[in-house]
Amino acid sequence: MIKEFSFKKFGNLEFNKSVEQNDSLTTIHDHIKVLFIPRNAIIQVDFQEIEMKTDTLLFINPHVILKPCETIGGQLMHFNRDFYCVEIHDHEVACDGILYNNVFEIPFISLNEEQSAEIQRIIHDIKLELKNEDSGSEEMLRTLLKLIILKSTRIWKQQHQLADDMRQTDVQFLRKFSKLVEQHFKTLHTVADYADMLCITPKNLSKKISLVSKETPNDIIKNRIILESKRLLAHTAMNVKEIAYTLNYEDDAYFVRFFTKHTGMSPTSFRKQF
Numbered sequence: 001m002i003k004e005f006s007f008k009k010f011g012n013l014e015f016n017k018s019v020e021q022n023d024s025l026t027t028i029h030d031h032i033k034v035l036f037i038p039r040n041a042i043i044q045v046d047f048q049e050i051e052m053k054t055d056t057l058l059f060i061n062p063h064v065i066l067k068p069c070e071t072i073g074g075q076l077m078h079f080n081r082d083f084y085c086v087e088i089h090d091h092e093v094a095c096d097g098i099l100y101n102n103v104f105e106i107p108f109i110s111l112n113e114e115q116s117a118e119i120q121r122i123i124h125d126i127k128l129e130l131k132n133e134d135s136g137s138e139e140m141l142r143t144l145l146k147l148i149i150l151k152s153t154r155i156w157k158q159q160h161q162l163a164d165d166m167r168q169t170d171v172q173f174l175r176k177f178s179k180l181v182e183q184h185f186k187t188l189h190t191v192a193d194y195a196d197m198l199c200i201t202p203k204n205l206s207k208k209i210s211l212v213s214k215e216t217p218n219d220i221i222k223n224r225i226i227l228e229s230k231r232l233l234a235h236t237a238m239n240v241k242e243i244a245y246t247l248n249y250e251d252d253a254y255f256v257r258f259f260t261k262h263t264g265m266s267p268t269s270f271r272k273q274f
Helices: 017-021 113-130 137-159 165-184 191-197 202-210 217-235 240-246 252-263 267-272
Strands: 002-005 008-015 032-037 042-045 048-051 055-060 066-070 074-079 108-111
Touching (some): 008 032, 032 113, 032 137, 074 113, 108 137, 165 191, 165 202, 165 217, 202 217, 217 267, 240 267, 252 267
8 A cells, every 4th residue: 555645655565475476566666665574584685585584674775676585474664755765864763874775784673572563563553544544644654664763773773782982983984984885886986985085094994894894895885886787787678888887887898897706697697597
């Protein structure tokens, strides 16, 4: 079910095999998403198949490719930026670069029994509110969405042991670097580019990122470029030269070598899988 408030859209749908069969995900491809997945379900997120060990929340950026491989009882809440813009409202929920636009990891929030029951109650309230024609329905839905995001951000910080001031400083830096990579990876490809924007040396950038990630800044930047390359190869009709140009590689032969080195197959071979 989906509700529209002028240009603002918010909806909820069951996340199972039927969403593939009726093409529901394609119509909300550009929406921001919150996904509740029950324990033992198997889903695919951007070419990576994952089995859930617990009830789990996932926070999905627009254009991420989702597939419910073995999922029963999943719930997908989706909304456009007019309804709720993560970047603009970040001061309210402090989730940008953690739950959304996180280039370090797919943001999974593992839920214990109590947390899962609480989240499922909120989802139940969202479903009821979607049927409500009251004039305050839009703001109520936005409030319930913010409640899920706030609770999830708190759980994420607890799970990553970010209680003391020093770790809080680390995560703020992580968020800033993560957002910059997400915004600029198509045009800026070197660690030095991001170090300049953060007003530190490349060496200091690498040192800071090593506190919160096993990957180097160069790995993070390159992995984001590879992920976008895969999305464009699998889900658009663009040829390799056009994809290379989109990602700011003037020499498409260099792009082919770069992709092959990092994936073990050529762009053409990768595309044939789809």
